Amino acid sequence: MRAIITGASSGIGAALAHELARRGWTLGLLARRADLLDALVRELPAKSVALPCDVTDAAAVREAVKRGEEALGGPFDLAVANAGVSVPSHAAKFKLADAELMTRVNILGMFHLFDAVIPSMIERRSGRFAGIASIAGLRGLPTSSVYSATKAAMQAFLEASRVELRPYGVGVTTVNPGFVITPMTEKNRFKMPFLMTAEEAARIIADGLERGARVVEFPLPTSLLMRMARFLPDAVWDRATGGYSKRKVDSEKAKR
Numbered sequence: 001m002r003a004i005i006t007g008a009s010s011g012i013g014a015a016l017a018h019e020l021a022r023r024g025w026t027l028g029l030l031a032r033r034a035d036l037l038d039a040l041v042r043e044l045p046a047k048s049v050a051l052p053c054d055v056t057d058a059a060a061v062r063e064a065v066k067r068g069e070e071a072l073g074g075p076f077d078l079a080v081a082n083a084g085v086s087v088p089s090h091a092a093k094f095k096l097a098d099a100e101l102m103t104r105v106n107i108l109g110m111f112h113l114f115d116a117v118i119p120s121m122i123e124r125r126s127g128r129f130a131g132i133a134s135i136a137g138l139r140g141l142p143t144s145s146v147y148s149a150t151k152a153a154m155q156a157f158l159e160a161s162r163v164e165l166r167p168y169g170v171g172v173t174t175v176n177p178g179f180v181i182t183p184m185t186e187k188n189r190f191k192m193p194f195l196m197t198a199e200e201a202a203r204i205i206a207d208g209l210e211r212g213a214r215v216v217e218f219p220l221p222t223s224l225l226m227r228m229a230r231f232l233p234d235a236v237w238d239r240a241t242g243g244y245s246k247r248k249v250d251s252e253k254a255k256r
């Protein structure tokens with residue numbers, strides 16, 4: 001079985017590559033940093049190919065998918081849209097460039113992978129597309145307004161696509177992690193509840209993908225808290241999250 005993972009050069013993507021390789025998947029590894037992808041190819045216990053590429057470039061993603069399929073000997077059975085960026089944002093200091101970056105990588109990047117793999121999955125009447133969204137997409141989180149918005153967009157798209165693609169034999173999985181230790185969360189200077197390792201996250205995600213889950217959401221306490229928070233009246237939500245606006249991040253690391 002062949003899988004392609006975007007954002008495979010670090011964090012959750014790299015850990016998922018290790019986990020799927022251990023389970024016998026061959027892998028197409030897509031991200032911009034070719035040196036990290038090459039190193040990963042050398043480490044993995046299964047056949048894999050580095051596909052250096054920027055997910056914001058639709059033609060480049062299509063080309064990378066083609067190269068991956070040729071190198072691995074057939075079309076991808078699983079595609080994981082994992083590449084993502086998170087830059088803290090505040091409505092009072094709104095930065096359009098940051099908002100554009102998150103929109104282009106998190107949402108358009110997912111669409112570009114979708115565009116590149118879905119026609120072949122429909123034709124073969126098999127395959128699975130997964131998007132790594134976030135628990136942060138379940139409600140608008142102060143200091144993460146744009147990031148939350150991109151993850152909510154991913155969730156809405158994946159949910160509707162899941163229903164639409166079912167008759168074609170193609171599965172869709174939404175993955176909503178809580179806080180995971182990766183370069184993305186390194187910048188956070190606030191306490192991250194129920195923080196877990198990328199390896200743990202990768203195991204949970206791989207289990208969910210292999211059993212064909214519709215939604216994989218973890219860890220359970222964060223998931224339950226946010227699911228309950230969705231029912232909070234708006235006035236209560238505003239009071240409960242007011243303090244979040246002052247959350248601290250290390251701005252040096254915020255845009256890497």
Ligand SMILES: NC(=O)c1ccc[n+]([C@@H]2O[C@H](COP(=O)([O-])OP(=O)(O)OC[C@H]3O[C@@H](n4cnc5c(N)ncnc54)[C@H](OP(=O)(O)O)[C@@H]3O)[C@@H](O)[C@H]2O)c1
Pocket residue numbers: 006007008009010011012013030031032033034036053054055056082083084085086105132133134135176177178179180181182183184185
């Ligand atoms: N860590 C968490 O707590 C957490 C929680 C919920 C959801 N998530 C989501 O999980 C996913 C992975 O995040 P992470 O925590 O593992 O962060 P990470 O370690 O910073 O990894 C982000 C990955 O995205 C890739 N990427 C960024 N921009 C790209 C572009 N334009 N083209 C291609 N690849 C690009 C990066 O590779 P290059 O720089 O080499 O291109 C890197 O491999 C993201 O979608 C994130 O939103 C993370």
